[in-house]
Amino acid sequence: MRFSSYAIPLALAGFTLADPTLQQMLGFLQQFNIDISYPANIQVAKSINYTGFTEGQELNTEYLFGVFAGIANGAVAGTPLIGIPLNGTLLDLVIENNIMIVTTLRDFNWTVAIDPTIWQIKFMFNDDGLVTQYDGILYRSSALYADVLPKVAQAAMAELNLPANISQTVALQTRAATDICAGHEAFCTGANQQYNSTADCMDFVMNAIPMGDVWQSGQNTAFCRYLHTTMVQLRPTVHCPHIGPSGGDMCFDHTYESMVQSPFPQPFVALPDNLTLANLGL
Ligand SMILES: *[C@@H]1O[C@H](CO)[C@@H](O)[C@H](O)[C@H]1NC(C)=O
Ligand SMILES: *[C@@H]1O[C@H](CO)[C@@H](O)[C@H](O)[C@H]1NC(C)=O
Ligand SMILES: *[C@@H]1O[C@H](CO)[C@@H](O)[C@H](O)[C@H]1NC(C)=O
Ligand SMILES: *[C@@H]1O[C@H](CO)[C@@H](O)[C@H](O)[C@H]1NC(C)=O
Numbered sequence: 001m002r003f004s005s006y007a008i009p010l011a012l013a014g015f016t017l018a019d020p021t022l023q024q025m026l027g028f029l030q031q032f033n034i035d036i037s038y039p040a041n042i043q044v045a046k047s048i049n050y051t052g053f054t055e056g057q058e059l060n061t062e063y064l065f066g067v068f069a070g071i072a073n074g075a076v077a078g079t080p081l082i083g084i085p086l087n088g089t090l091l092d093l094v095i096e097n098n099i100m101i102v103t104t105l106r107d108f109n110w111t112v113a114i115d116p117t118i119w120q121i122k123f124m125f126n127d128d129g130l131v132t133q134y135d136g137i138l139y140r141s142s143a144l145y146a147d148v149l150p151k152v153a154q155a156a157m158a159e160l161n162l163p164a165n166i167s168q169t170v171a172l173q174t175r176a177a178t179d180i181c182a183g184h185e186a187f188c189t190g191a192n193q194q195y196n197s198t199a200d201c202m203d204f205v206m207n208a209i210p211m212g213d214v215w216q217s218g219q220n221t222a223f224c225r226y227l228h229t230t231m232v233q234l235r236p237t238v239h240c241p242h243i244g245p246s247g248g249d250m251c252f253d254h255t256y257e258s259m260v261q262s263p264f265p266q267p268f269v270a271l272p273d274n275l276t277l278a279n280l281g282l
């Protein structure tokens, strides 16, 4: 099934359930699938406040929509290290009470390749049908990046006129540093300035921190600063520190223990007959 041809059956129109209704949740999914894809994600990112969410709308809008619109909105140039979401196909859909779990095969455009990706997102809704929390997983991300990055590195070498004897990592890090430092120069000015000059920025990103693997996109790496470069044009005051030497409250080395703690106010639990974990002794 393709999302573009997916319509909520009219039969559901009069269907009543405990809030949120099935119709509200499916309506959210239908709109979300349009909004996450190019080119709708460019405008949604600029809106900053996505109307489908209750809490932390600004950061959530920037993360879900802005990060993946980077090359399309001019935040990064050349071959992107983060692809642009295109069309998707629904693989799994589970809805129980106020929880929806959706798995999607979605093509991403890395300019040098169109690669399929698999995402699973869990959404929790409130009684008004708005999302109060969500969690997304990119399946097989290491294998995805192992497939894509050699092609991106090769393109970066040509784009940036890099010598043929450098490593793939240095090529990718030069691509990242070039875009981070251009973004800094364009948007992180005045009180938001993080580096004394573009040359200082290039030196820091190339030499003081590692490039980082995909799992390190929130660590003290060039990859993390590249990801946040897609957002500096949206709200420079919030995002410029993330691409600076300190990494702000985003690009620093989180411990493994902190990464495996649930950040969610509520567990994603939805059992038949309104059973709770306590009812089951779990
Ligand atoms: C987003 O919405 C909140 C709450 O309505 C508001 O305070 C904030 O200024 C909005 N942010 C932007 C960037 O429009
Ligand atoms: C996206 O659309 C193209 C062209 O219609 C199609 O070939 C491809 O299978 C679609 N990809 C996904 C993941 O649905
Ligand atoms: C992928 O991105 C490139 C560069 O932005 C663009 O020229 C191409 O048309 C895009 N392909 C698809 C299928 O969107
Ligand atoms: C690459 O080649 C250049 C000039 O040919 C040389 O100066 C440089 O040290 C080489 N770099 C590496 C990493 O081998």
Ligand SMILES: *[C@@H]1O[C@H](CO)[C@@H](O)[C@H](O)[C@H]1NC(C)=O
Residues within 6 Å of the ligand: 194, 195, 196, 200, 245
């Ligand atoms: C900028 O220059 C000042 C004065 O030389 C120095 O103290 C500071 O550490 C520099 N900042 C960065 C981020 O390099």
Ligand SMILES: *[C@@H]1O[C@H](CO)[C@@H](O)[C@H](O)[C@H]1NC(C)=O
Residues within 6 Å of the ligand: 017, 018, 019, 272, 273, 274
């Ligand atoms: C579950 O709880 C909701 C809200 O309290 C209620 O409307 C609904 O009837 C309950 N469902 C069942 C199967 O008990």
